[in-house]
Each structure stands twice: as C-alpha cells, then as structure tokens.
Amino acid sequence: MVQRYILDRIDDPKLRIHVVWGPMLGGETEADAREAAALMPDPRAAHYWTGAHTLAEALRAPAGLQEELAWDTFLLFPRGAKWGEEPPAPAYVMHVGKKLPPERRLNGEKLAEQVNRLRAAR
Amino acid sequence: MRGSWKVFAGLAAGLAVWALPLAAQGAREIAPPVRAEGLWQGIILYDPAQVELETTVEIARDAQGNLAGTIDLPSQRMQFHPLRDFKLDGRRISFTFYRDSERRGPNSPFVFEGEISADGRAMEGIFTGFYNEEKGNDRVPFHFERTGEPGDERPAPVHPAVTPLSPAYGELREAFNRDADAVRILILLSPT
Numbered sequence: 001m002v003q004r005y006i007l008d009r010i011d012d013p014k015l016r017i018h019v020v021w022g023p024m025l026g027g028e029t030e031a032d033a034r035e036a037a038a039l040m041p042d043p044r045a046a047h048y049w050t051g052a053h054t055l056a057e058a059l060r061a062p063a064g065l066q067e068e069l070a071w072d073t074f075l076l077f078p079r080g081a082k083w084g085e086e087p088p089a090p091a092y093v094m095h096v097g098k099k100l101p102p103e104r105r106l107n108g109e110k111l112a113e114q115v116n117r118l119r120a121a122r
Numbered sequence: 123m124r125g126s127w128k129v130f131a132g133l134a135a136g137l138a139v140w141a142l143p144l145a146a147q148g149a150r151e152i153a154p155p156v157r158a159e160g161l162w163q164g165i166i167l168y169d170p171a172q173v174e175l176e177t178t179v180e181i182a183r184d185a186q187g188n189l190a191g192t193i194d195l196p197s198q199r200m201q202f203h204p205l206r207d208f209k210l211d212g213r214r215i216s217f218t219f220y221r222d223s224e225r226r227g228p229n230s231p232f233v234f235e236g237e238i239s240a241d242g243r244a245m246e247g248i249f250t251g252f253y254n255e256e257k258g259n260d261r262v263p264f265h266f267e268r269t270g271e272p273g274d275e276r277p278a279p280v281h282p283a284v285t286p287l288s289p290a291y292g293e294l295r296e297a298f299n300r301d302a303d304a305v306r307i308l309i310l311l312s313p314t
Contacts, residue, residue, distance in 0.1 A: 001174060002309065004165075014304040018294060020287070024312035033284050036313035039176075039196055041280035048294055050287040055294070056310055075308040082302055083295045090308070096172075108171040111307075118305045 002074075005108025006115060007042040015115065017045040020055060024071035062087050064100055072096040074106060078118045091118060156242045158189055158210050161274050164266030166195075166249050169256075177264065179205070179234075181217075182272035191272075193219050196279075207231075213238045215245065225253050234264060243268050 002017060019040060021033035030049045037047040059070035075090035082088060092114045094106045158181050166175040175198070181191040189208035194201045200221075207218040216235040223230035236247020246265040253260040285293050298306060 001172065002307070004174060004176075005171065006307070012305075014301075016301040016304045016306045017309065018298060018306065019309045019311060020291075020294065021284070021311055021313040024310070025314060028312055028314050030284065030286065032313035034281060035199065036311070037282045037284050038279045041282055043282075045282065046297055047282050047284045048287050048291075049284050050291065052289065054289060055287070055291050058291075059308075059310065071310050071312065073310055077298075077306045077308065079303055079305060081306070083298045106172050108174075110171075115305060115307070 001106070001108045002045075002111075003040045003042060005112050007040070007044060009112060010115060010119075012119060013044070015044055015119070017042070018048065019045055020048045020050055022050045022056065022071065023053070024056075024069075059087055062089050063093050063095070063098075065098060068098055073098065074111060076111070076114055076118065078121065155210075156213050156238045156240070158208075158215055158238060158245075159183060159272055160242075160268045161270035161272060161276070162245055162266035163269045164245075164264065166252070166262060166264045168252055168254060168262050175252075177266065178276070179266060180272050181205070181208075189217070191217065207233075213240070215247075223251070236264065 006015070007017065017040070019037070021036055022028065030051070033047065033049040040047070053069055056069035056071050059073070059075065060066075060068070063070040063073045063075060065073075072095060074094040076092040076094075077088060078091045081091075093100065094104050094111055096106050160181060162179040162181065164177055166177055168175055175195060178194040179191060180193075181189060184190040189210060191205040191208070192202040193205055195203070200219075203219055203221070205217045205219050207216070209216045214235075214237055216233065218231045218233045220229045220231055222228045223232075230251070232249070232251030234247060234249050236245050238245045244265065244267050246263065248261050249264040250261050252262065254262065287293055298308070
C-alpha cells in the first residue's frame with residue numbers, strides 16, 4: 001500500500017520511509033522480514049528487523065496509544081524532527097485495528113495527502 | 123437475367139445462413155471471443171486504499187489446447203501457484219486456485235470471475251475467497267491489465283537489505299536523524 005500510494009506516486013527523492021519488521025503476531029523471523037521487504041523495494045525505503053517489542057513500546061505514547069504496542073502503525077514526521085533520547089512526536093498517525101480514531105485507520109489516499117501536506121510546508 | 127436471379131438467390135441464402143444463428147441467440151448477448159492467454163498484472167482490492175494485493179496471473183494453453191495458468195500473490199507468499207477450472211465464454215472468464223484456508227479448511231477454492239475488456243487489455247471482476255471480517259463477506263473486486271504474453275521474462279524481484287536493530291535501535295535513530303531534512307514515515311509491521 002505504501003509502495004503503491006506513496007512511493008509510486010510521490011516523486012520526491014527526499015521522502016524517506018523507515019520500515020521496522022518485527023514480532024507483532026509472535027513467531028515472525030528475520031527471514032520473513034527479508035521476504036516482506038521485497039514488497040517495498042523503493043530505494044527511499046530502509047528496512048529493519050527487530051526480534052523485540054522495545055521499539056513498539058517506545059512508540060506507544062507518541063502514536064497516541066494507551067495499552068497497545070505500536071505495531072501496525074504509520075507515523076509521519078515533518079522535516080526537522082529529531083530523535084533524541086525519546087522518539088519525537090509524529091505529525092500524523094495512521095493505524096490498522098488500534099484503539100485510535102477510526103478516521104485514522106490506514107488509507108493510502110489519506111496518507112499520501114498528509115505526506116504532501118508536510119512536503120508543501122516550509 | 124437468370125444469372126442475376128442466381129446471384130440474388132445465393133446472396134439471400136447466404137444472408138439467411140448468416141442471420142439464423144443471430145436470431146437463435148435471441149436476447150442472449152454473446153460477446154465476441156477474446157484471448158485470455160497472456161501475462162496479467164494488477165490488484166485484488168481487498169480493502170481499497172488499505173489492503174490491496176498485487177497479483178500476477180499467467181494464462182497459456184497446454185498441449186491439449188486447454189487454458190492453464192499460475193498466480194503470484196507476493197503478500198501471500200505465493201509464486202507460480204497453479205490455477206485450475208478455467209472457463210471462457212466469450213469475454214466472460216473464471217478460474218480458481220486452491221489453497222488451505224484457516225476459515226474454510228484445507229484445499230479451499232479461491233475464485234476469480236470476471237470479464238475481459240473488448241480490446242483484450244484488461245480483465246476485471248470479483249474475487250471470492252479472502253474473508254473480510256469488517257465487511258462480512260469474502261467477495262472483493264479485482265482488476266488486471268495485460269502486460270505481456272505467457273512465458274515473457276518477468277522482472278526479478280528486488281530484495282532490499284534488512285538491517286537487524288540493536289536493543290536500543292541506534293541504527294534506526296541515526297538514519298532517522300540523518301534524513302532530518304526529509305519528510306519521513308516510520309512504519310512498524312509484521313512481515314507475515
């Protein structure tokens with residue numbers, strides 16, 4: 001979806017996607033991540049694997065989640081956002097199946113709109 | 123004169139022979155046949171703009187002249203999975219793959235029923251098989267476009283590098299900050 005709606009449609013060499021693959025369901029492996037990474041082959045996307053939930057925990061609050069881990073979330077950051085001791089607050093969050101507003105449920109068209117909004121901001 | 127009559131009679135007979143099958147068809151419109159053989163690529167719109175499954179279907183004729191083919195569904199880790207039960211009636215087409223389903227049990231059918239466009243360049247219809255809990259059904263649209271012929275060379279899949287993260291995920295933090303002049307999306311996903 002990100003490849004199709006964002007990377008294929010937004011021709012901006014500055015745009016960056018960081019995809020962290022991990023054990024959201026339990027039992028996933030690094031080999032699974034290597035397979036899945038092929039679904040988003042654009043060079044602007046960097047792929048990572050973690051076998052732990054630490055990052056998903058650290059991003060819980062920035063994603064606006066109370067109890068759930070931040071797996072299956074899409075966090076959008078503006079230019080200038082820096083990651084210090086704690087992750088920065090995203091400008092926009094989309095999700096799949098989380099206890100977050102339903103209008104923030106993942107939608108490629110909406111996410112592309114938000115990306116373009118941030119790209120246009122100076 | 124006699125010759126002219128013979129020509130007229132011959133034409134009339136020819137017209138009658140030509141017109142009869144049309145009349146017999148009556149109300150039933152039969153679309154002109156089109157070629158199903160080809161390399162087709164497109165998407166299954168499981169949940170538009172949310173979950174769209176990239177799909178490649180290759181259809182050819184086997185040694186007996188019957189339609190045969192395979193399907194690739196990378197998101198389901200399916201490659202060259204056999205297609206069966208082809209039916210082609212004019213432009214109407216259907217075909218099926220069989221696969222174990224958590225919901226429906228082993229060797230369950232997953233069915234494409236659609237129509238090939240008059241110019242033979244597109245195929246669209248309904249795919250039945252992946253149950254959508256929210257929508258409460260398992261029928262979703264698909265749309266394919268003909269991108270080549272059966273047996274055509276396909277682009278080799280690109281496998282990007284995957285960086286294992288250290289416990290404090292410093293590799294991600296560094297890359298994120300290195301691109302501070304860019305709009306960035308951070309995504310956390312299961313690979314399965």
